[in-house]
Amino acid sequence: DLAELSRAAGESVDPADLAPAVAAGLGTLDSGGFRFRHPLIVSAVKQAATAEELRDAHAALAEALADDPDRAVWHRAAAAAGPDEAIAEELDAAAERATLRGAGDVAVSAFERAAELTAEPQHSAARLYRAGDLARELGRSSDGVLLLRAAQQIGLPPAEQAMAPPPARHARVR
Numbered sequence: 001d002l003a004e005l006s007r008a009a010g011e012s013v014d015p016a017d018l019a020p021a022v023a024a025g026l027g028t029l030d031s032g033g034f035r036f037r038h039p040l041i042v043s044a045v046k047q048a049a050t051a052e053e054l055r056d057a058h059a060a061l062a063e064a065l066a067d068d069p070d071r072a073v074w075h076r077a078a079a080a081a082g083p084d085e086a087i088a089e090e091l092d093a094a095a096e097r098a099t100l101r102g103a104g105d106v107a108v109s110a111f112e113r114a115a116e117l118t119a120e121p122q123h124s125a126a127r128l129y130r131a132g133d134l135a136r137e138l139g140r141s142s143d144g145v146l147l148l149r150a151a152q153q154i155g156l157p158p159a160e161q162a163m164a165p166p167p168a169r170h171a172r173v174r
Helices: 002-009 015-023 039-048 051-064 069-079 085-100 104-116 121-137 141-154 158-163 167-172
Strands: 027-030 033-036
Touching: 002 033, 002 051, 015 027, 015 033, 033 039, 051 069, 069 085, 085 104, 085 121, 104 121, 104 141, 121 141, 121 158
Parallel strands: none
Antiparallel strands: 027 033
16 A cells, blocks of 8 residues: 555655556556565565565554554564564464454464564463464364474473373374
């Protein structure tokens, strides 16, 4: 969205600014926004950027999307250079909201990313457990098993450990 891009850039972005990208066939301008023509183009653009450039871009987008907390938190998470419990907690909240609106796959991803941003091992394991448990509920048994195994390897808190299936059971799930 050009308005979001303008807020993130701190200056006005108009269609003429994106004309070279459109002329090169990288994407199209429609409905007030730029859309990449193919996901591989997005991947190539990301690979051409440095890690710092990507973090800076995500931080700017997070700020520009402050009125949309669920989108903003994903950008804050992408901008994080290391563990960040505040962002992990925001992702937990976003996961809960996603679950309530029926977006279970988004919730699994949010719990999983929150675990990555968590420095304390048992909290990280508990988040992976939640991701794995939800993945299993969604019928993604392979993903669920992998996430639950990762949580158990890190070391689950006692309550989650008591509810986790024994490791031998995981070996039979396909």
